[in-house]
Amino acid sequence: GAVVSQHPSWVICKSGTSVKIECRSLDFQATTMFWYRQFPKQSLMLMATSNEGSKATYEQGVEKDKFLINHASLTLSTLTVTSAHPEDSSFYICSARGRKLTYEQYFGPGTRLTVT
């Protein structure tokens, strides 16, 4: 099956610094990648959708200047949390889809971000 990896799986950073999370599709070309955020006992909240080679589309309420998304290739998307604050601490999950008309998404294992 399709495999999606995320790196790092766990990161602690100081308030005010930036942290980059990578999402890779290992055995397929991901034309679309999604970034989610999950708070404890809450749903997966879609942050943004990115198509390879184009700018990401952010959901309402998500600051595009704070959460920078780059989908530079068909196998890699990155999420950079800039000037992180403790309230950005969360579980960030990416997912990837191979073709625009395919319904299934394949999820990465997630990245636990803790901002101190």
Place this chain on the structure above:
Amino acid sequence: DQQVKQNSPSLSVQEGRISILNCDYTNSMFDYFLWYKKYPAEGPTFLISISSIKDKNEDGRFTVFLNKSAKHLSLHIVPSQPGDSAVYFCAALRASGGSYIPTFGRGTSLIVHP
């Protein structure tokens, strides 16, 4: 405003019995639905899907039923096994700009007792 609702945060079932997980939605523009299973600190894994033009889809022990008029879908697991214990998310897809945008419910935590 939650467009996809899973009103039961948790469900406890005896091994061998049927587990029924429910999901309601409000947006009639959703045209595809998926169920995901998630273990703690892991990403969700796809279980089963159903198109809005169907009312049932079956895959092994998992069956998803869709009632469009009631805007309700359910996932049946039979027989339930302890390894099925996880959080189950319902997701609904809507077409947007040539792609499909997912909306997830809050999940239902299923515990299957041996």
